[in-house]
Amino acid sequence: MECAVVIHTEEEFDWNGGFNRFNDNVSHHTQFTTTVKQLLDIGAKVTLALDYAFINSPQGRQAIEELVGLASPNIEFASHLHPWVTPPYSESDSEGNVDEYHSFAGNLARDLEFDKLKTLTDAIEALTHHAPTTYLAGRYGIGENTYEILHALGYKTDISPSAFSDFTSMGGPDFSSTTNGHYVKQGIEVFPHNSAFLSVVGPLANYLNKKPELFTRIQSSTPLKLLSKIARVKKLRFSPEGVPIYELKRIYSRLQQTGHQHLILSLHSSSLKSGLTPYSTGNTAADIGESTVEIMTWLLNNNKVIPSLVSEFSRLEKANND
Numbered sequence: 360m361e362c363a364v365v366i367h368t369e370e371e372f373d374w375n376g377g378f379n380r381f382n383d384n385v386s387h388h389t390q391f392t393t394t395v396k397q398l399l400d401i402g403a404k405v406t407l408a409l410d411y412a413f414i415n416s417p418q419g420r421q422a423i424e425e426l427v428g429l430a431s432p433n434i435e436f437a438s439h440l441h442p443w444v445t446p447p448y449s450e451s452d453s454e455g456n457v458d459e460y461h462s463f464a465g466n467l468a469r470d471l472e473f474d475k476l477k478t479l480t481d482a483i484e485a486l487t488h489h490a491p492t493t494y495l496a497g498r499y500g501i502g503e504n505t506y507e508i509l510h511a512l513g514y515k516t517d518i519s520p521s522a523f524s525d526f527t528s529m530g531g532p533d534f535s536s537t538t539n540g541h542y543v544k545q546g547i548e549v550f551p552h553n554s555a556f557l558s559v560v561g562p563l564a565n566y567l568n569k570k571p572e573l574f575t576r577i578q579s580s581t582p583l584k585l586l587s588k589i590a591r592v593k594k595l596r597f598s599p600e601g602v603p604i605y606e607l608k609r610i611y612s613r614l615q616q617t618g619h620q621h622l623i624l625s626l627h628s629s630s631l632k633s634g635l636t637p638y639s640t641g642n643t644a645a646d647i648g649e650s651t652v653e654i655m656t657w658l659l660n661n662n663k664v665i666p667s668l669v670s671e672f673s674r675l676e677k678a679n680n681d
Contacts, residue, residue, distance in 0.1 A: 361620065365669060469507075473508045553624075555614055556571070597625065
């Protein structure tokens, strides 16, 4: 089993305060580079999904230039499109505000989505001297034109889908029936962000992870909801943000039991500094960085997990199929 750490490397903004092109501050660059270096020191590999506001800020550029200077083969620079802070800004109003529907890049007109991703792609290549081949849509917001655009811009891999998640209430995509499994769409290798259903009833958890449609049925039935509560069914993302170490270990074990081959341990760069995300209130920001290093140390030392970049998933998947 291969495991990549994916850091959503982005600006700071109020997650409940709407979307504005001018919310582009970056003050967590020191905590960010410290955590990346700690991960490299334990032998992990890190995919940095960079957004435009982060790399366009002096602090963000400083952080990335420092990591580029390490000349490490264990860092991948991917792209992370937050459309509201990426030019051209034709969807924003005169004050820079963007409505929630258009915060999902996949909801933009095809040419605007293309232009924004090309702007970001070119900026990443100019800063890192590497053209990104892995994509992560901000808010997991892929749309009907995304894969054609990715192919046109030379991308190979997408990690935008979030397993078992439904964003339709916000105008986003529905991944409620998307499992953790790899698939190919329009020539692009897709590896969803990992989540898992857990339960004290092991066979039920395994079934839900393979057939998530059952969970949708459970949610619409009062008797089934009661039974699921008795069985302690819950869905958790494979992330140190709001998920304790012991639960991360349970997620790993459940994904291993269901035959999953590619792990994505994900977090947001801004969660590494207190008060910048809902996950980093109080002292929990330090805990998130420490938890990321701790769970990766456990995975690498005790479970025969192979460190990987997301871009290497495709190569390994192809080799397994040959």
